[in-house]
Amino acid sequence: MKNESQCMMWVFACLNFMFLCCMGGLFFFLVHESFPIIKLYGLDFWFGQDWWVGETYGALPMLYGSTLVTALACLLVLPLALAVAIFISEFLTSMNRRFVKAVLELLAGVPGIVYGLLGVTFLSLWIKDIFGLLDGNTLVTAACLLSIMILPTVLTLSEDAMRAVPAEYRENALGLGLSKWQTAITVVLPQALPGIMGAVLLGIGRAMGETIAVMLVVGSLDRIPDPWFNIFSSAQTIPSKLGREAAESIGEGTHWSALMALGLTLFLMVLVISFMGNRFLKRERKL
Amino acid sequence: MSAAAFERCMIIFLSLLTLLISSLLLIILVTVFIKGLPALHSGFFMEASENFGRSGGIFYQLMGTLLLMTGAVLVSLPVALGSVIYQTQFLKSKSLKEVCRLSAQMLNATPTILFGLVGYLFFGVYLKTGVSWVTGSLILSIMILPTLQISIREAIEAMPQKYKDTGMALGLSRWEQIKSIIIPQCYYGIITGVFLGLARAAGETAAIMFAATTFSGIQFPETFEDPVPTLQTHMLVLTQEAANPKAIAQAWGAGWVLLALVFILTITAWILRSRLKMEAEL
Amino acid sequence: MSPVVEIKNLSVNYGAIKVIDNFSCEVKENSVTTIIGPSGCGKSTLLRCLCRMNDRIEDFKHTGQILIRGENIYDPDVDVYELRRRVGMIFQKPCVFPKSIFENVLFGAKHLNGIEKKDYESLVERVLTEVNLWGEVKNRLDNLATTLSIGQQQRLAIARTLAVEPDILLMDEPTSSLDPESTAAIESLMQTLKSNHTLLLVTHLPEQAEKVSDKMIFCNIIK
Numbered sequence: 001m002k003n004e005s006q007c008m009m010w011v012f013a014c015l016n017f018m019f020l021c022c023m024g025g026l027f028f029f030l031v032h033e034s035f036p037i038i039k040l041y042g043l044d045f046w047f048g049q050d051w052w053v054g055e056t057y058g059a060l061p062m063l064y065g066s067t068l069v070t071a072l073a074c075l076l077v078l079p080l081a082l083a084v085a086i087f088i089s090e091f092l093t094s095m096n097r098r099f100v101k102a103v104l105e106l107l108a109g110v111p112g113i114v115y116g117l118l119g120v121t122f123l124s125l126w127i128k129d130i131f132g133l134l135d136g137n138t139l140v141t142a143a144c145l146l147s148i149m150i151l152p153t154v155l156t157l158s159e160d161a162m163r164a165v166p167a168e169y170r171e172n173a174l175g176l177g178l179s180k181w182q183t184a185i186t187v188v189l190p191q192a193l194p195g196i197m198g199a200v201l202l203g204i205g206r207a208m209g210e211t212i213a214v215m216l217v218v219g220s221l222d223r224i225p226d227p228w229f230n231i232f233s234s235a236q237t238i239p240s241k242l243g244r245e246a247a248e249s250i251g252e253g254t255h256w257s258a259l260m261a262l263g264l265t266l267f268l269m270v271l272v273i274s275f276m277g278n279r280f281l282k283r284e285r286k287l
Numbered sequence: 288m289s290a291a292a293f294e295r296c297m298i299i300f301l302s303l304l305t306l307l308i309s310s311l312l313l314i315i316l317v318t319v320f321i322k323g324l325p326a327l328h329s330g331f332f333m334e335a336s337e338n339f340g341r342s343g344g345i346f347y348q349l350m351g352t353l354l355l356m357t358g359a360v361l362v363s364l365p366v367a368l369g370s371v372i373y374q375t376q377f378l379k380s381k382s383l384k385e386v387c388r389l390s391a392q393m394l395n396a397t398p399t400i401l402f403g404l405v406g407y408l409f410f411g412v413y414l415k416t417g418v419s420w421v422t423g424s425l426i427l428s429i430m431i432l433p434t435l436q437i438s439i440r441e442a443i444e445a446m447p448q449k450y451k452d453t454g455m456a457l458g459l460s461r462w463e464q465i466k467s468i469i470i471p472q473c474y475y476g477i478i479t480g481v482f483l484g485l486a487r488a489a490g491e492t493a494a495i496m497f498a499a500t501t502f503s504g505i506q507f508p509e510t511f512e513d514p515v516p517t518l519q520t521h522m523l524v525l526t527q528e529a530a531n532p533k534a535i536a537q538a539w540g541a542g543w544v545l546l547a548l549v550f551i552l553t554i555t556a557w558i559l560r561s562r563l564k565m566e567a568e569l
Numbered sequence: 570m571s572p573v574v575e576i577k578n579l580s581v582n583y584g585a586i587k588v589i590d591n592f593s594c595e596v597k598e599n600s601v602t603t604i605i606g607p608s609g610c611g612k613s614t615l616l617r618c619l620c621r622m623n624d625r626i627e628d629f630k631h632t633g634q635i636l637i638r639g640e641n642i643y644d645p646d647v648d649v650y651e652l653r654r655r656v657g658m659i660f661q662k663p664c665v666f667p668k669s670i671f672e673n674v675l676f677g678a679k680h681l682n683g684i685e686k687k688d689y690e691s692l693v694e695r696v697l698t699e700v701n702l703w704g705e706v707k708n709r710l711d712n713l714a715t716t717l718s719i720g721q722q723q724r725l726a727i728a729r730t731l732a733v734e735p736d737i738l739l740m741d742e743p744t745s746s747l748d749p750e751s752t753a754a755i756e757s758l759m760q761t762l763k764s765n766h767t768l769l770l771v772t773h774l775p776e777q778a779e780k781v782s783d784k785m786i787f788c789n790i791i792k
Contacts, residue, residue, distance in 0.1 A: 004460065004462050005460045005461035005462040005463075007462075008461075008462040008465070009373075009377055009461070009462075011369065012369045012370070012372050012373035012376075012377060013373055013377070014369075015365060015366050015368075015369025015370050015373065016369060016370040016373040016374060016378075016387070018366050018370070019366055019367075019370040019387075019390070019391075019432060019436075020386070020387065020390055022390075022394060022429045022432065023390045023393055023394055025405075025409065026397065026401065026402075026405050029405045029408055029409060030401070030405060033405075033408065080304065080308075083301055083304055084301065084304050084305050084308055086301070087298075087301035087302065087304070087305050088305065091298060091301070091302075092305075099309075100305065100308075100309055102557070103308075103309050103312050104308075105553070106312055106550060106553060106554075107311060107312050107315075109486055109487070109490065109549055109550070109553050110315060110490070110546065110549070111489070111490030111491070111492070111519065111545055111546070111549060112490070112491075112492060112493070113490070113492045113519050113522045113523055113526070113542070113545070114315070114319065114490075114522075114542050114545065114546055116522075116523075116526060117319075117522060117526050117538055117539065117542050118315065118318065118319075120526055120529055121322070121529075121535065122318075148311070151308070155308070178290075179290040179291060179293075179294045180294060181290075181293065181294040181297050181298075182290060182294075202396070205396050206396075208398070209396070209397070209398025209399065209400070210398070211398065211399065211400040211492075211493035212492045212493055212523065216526060216527070239398055239400050239493070242400050242401075242404065243400055243493060243496065246400075246403075246404055246496075246497055247496070247497040250407060250408075250412075250497060259404070260404065263400075263401050263404055263405075266398055266401065267397065267398070267401055270396055270397065270398055271393055271396070271397075274392065274393065274396035275389075275392075275393070278392055
């Protein structure tokens with residue numbers, strides 16, 4: 001009997017090891033495949049502005065696009081998410097609250113390609129018409145689409161953070177005569193701030209990694225917009241670039257190595273952001 | 288304006304916003320359905336696609352998606368179950384536990400296109416599974432691993448300590464405890480995880496785009512090395528033909544089927560979770 | 570002199586459970602009234618009704634009237650927030666916000682009374698003196714309130730409530746978390762406060778009730 005337990009333990013340990021290898025393997029291969037191009041270009045890879053397959057590879061336009069699109073999406077999402085989170089957490093009855101949370105979970109599960117289709121059919125055209133552009137596939141289009149996509153996540157996590165604020169703080173504030181709204185703003189919101197930060201960071205992580213929806217609406221132009229703050233121009237993000245070009249050169253070659261280096265960059269960026277986000281969320285829960 | 292009056296204004300404003308957000312779901316569902324209506328004729332589900340997808344049905348695409356999802360869950364489940372059991376029942380070292388936890392979090396946050404790229408490299412090129420449904424399932428199985436793990440872990444951690452204590456008091460061996468107490472008690476976690484994993488795998492495009500799929504030619508894969516058509520990639524190609532209304536209508540039709548699939552799976556997961564959880568706690 | 574608080578035939582249900590059964594009483598101005606009894610007999614519920622804190626509980630139902638200065642507090646026209654300012658509540662476990670002592674005292678007053686910034690300091694000094702805490706904290710007003718002992722925190726909570734200028738003070742077992750010294754301090758504080766306020770106290774300690782009250786209500790009458 002004891003032997004059987006020992007044996008099963010090794011089976012489970014192996015399965016756990018396989019799980020750990022996934023992450024390790026991912027990281028290893030990204031680094032291994034990026035090696036050639038980093039050896040060739042060094043730091044210039046990330047500062048180069050031109051990407052012509054077969055000639056030169058510079059990642060700056062993609063880095064810039066990713067950063068800008070994500071920052072914009074974040075700006076758009078934050079006020080809305082916070083306002084609605086306050087409402088759900090402080091004013092809604094428990095039954096309504098469960099309903100809205102269920103709706104949010106379903107929204108979070110909508111496939112990226114569906115958002116992509118919606119973006120191409122509606123959002124691009126609206127932005128083109130409203131702002132009188134030649135092409136509706138721009139940075140701002142991608143940012144709007146992303147903000148809708150990350151809204152459920154940021155909302156639900158922020159709301160959880162607010163709910164976690166202990167009841168006694170609310171009771172004491174209400175007992176003094178503050179209104180529910182004042183209590184929400186002066187007591188709940190400040191206390192929930194770490195959790196909200198965590199929610200936003202996780203949302204950013206998700207936005208950075210989204211491929212399909214962004215690929216279809218960002219314009220896929222490997223250029224830093226001119227002027228740099230022109231959000232109405234087409235641009236390129238890292239996942240979008242990978243999505244568009246990976247099929248061409250899969251497996252080997254300089255082009256492939258360059259793409260993998262882009263992937264590694266994305267990986268590290270998302271990893272750091274998600275790590276910080278989870279730390280903030282955990283710190284808040286420790287209260 | 289008194290505090291109470293100001294609050295009433297805020298409540299009205301915020302409830303309108305919340306209503307808007309809640310109806311977002313409905314809006315998406317209705318839009319996709321309406322736009323897809325021209326394509327949703329009676330044969331849509333059962334026919335093959337024709338004319339490069341611009342007409343006909345999506346039967347083989349649907350089958351492809353289902354095949355990839357199922358394969359993914361079949362591979363992922365044992366690894367998820369085994370790793371969670373190991374981490375919760377056998378692992379003592381705090382630092383290793385932390386490593387496992389971080390690993391799962393990072394895996395969950397990783398952009399899915401990277402799974403596609405590295406997965407193709409590892410499985411497709413090095414292990415020579417090529418561009419095939421096997422490669423796709425393997426890639427997806429890694430991607431949904433955290434999803435299953437979270438559900439299973441939740442179920443195990445919710446289990447009252449007294450069940451384990453009883454098992455130990457009765458003299459059951461470690462493995463017997465796991466087999467007869469822990470695993471049965473976390474059935475609802477396993478099943479919930481499976482359905483949520485299926486839903487997540489169904490919607491994923493970037494990970495399988497170039498590793499598992501083909502646009503035309505193949506119907507049912509005949510060997511382990513054949514690629515498959517899927518709903519997601521079908522939609523992707525059609526969406527890029529934005530000028531052609533027939534193509535777009537087909538894309539919407541496929542989109543509606545995909546959306547319905549994901550929602551049915553998610554809601555099933557919820558129903559099963561609450562029903563089985565009640566039984567587990569009796 | 571007409572009573573400040575009149576409770577007439579009050580019955581309270583949480584869903585199907587009856588917590589208070591047809592209770593009536595009167596509370597005179599500038600007095601200390603104590604409600605005494607074992608746990609679970611409804612005394613906290615009664616207190617919370619007086620400042621309408623039970624509104625937040627989903628299946629709370631009540632019949633009967635509660636009149637404060639002749640006005641039925643459950644009247645739909647009543648401004649609940651103004652009511653809660655005028656009827657202050659001290660909880661059993663003192664809850665201070667993670668801010669400085671100075672900011673804790675001002676917390677309610679800042680948002681409600683429309684006081685100007687230049688009057689902040691004098692207000693803080695006034696109420697802290699009223700609760701006999703000023704001497705102990707006047708040199709460290711910027712320290713975090715959580716550095717105070719629990720007895721001091723409770724007095725801080727009372728000061729914070731006094732800063733919004735209530736006329737009635739409800740105290741729900743205010744000393745049960747405290748050591749004997751702090752308890753004695755709060756008990757003597759109650760005697761000082763009653764000259765300007767009306768106090769309603771809930772306790773399960775008969776000695777405390779005898780020491781401080783002008784009138785005692787026994788819990789088995791509530792239910």
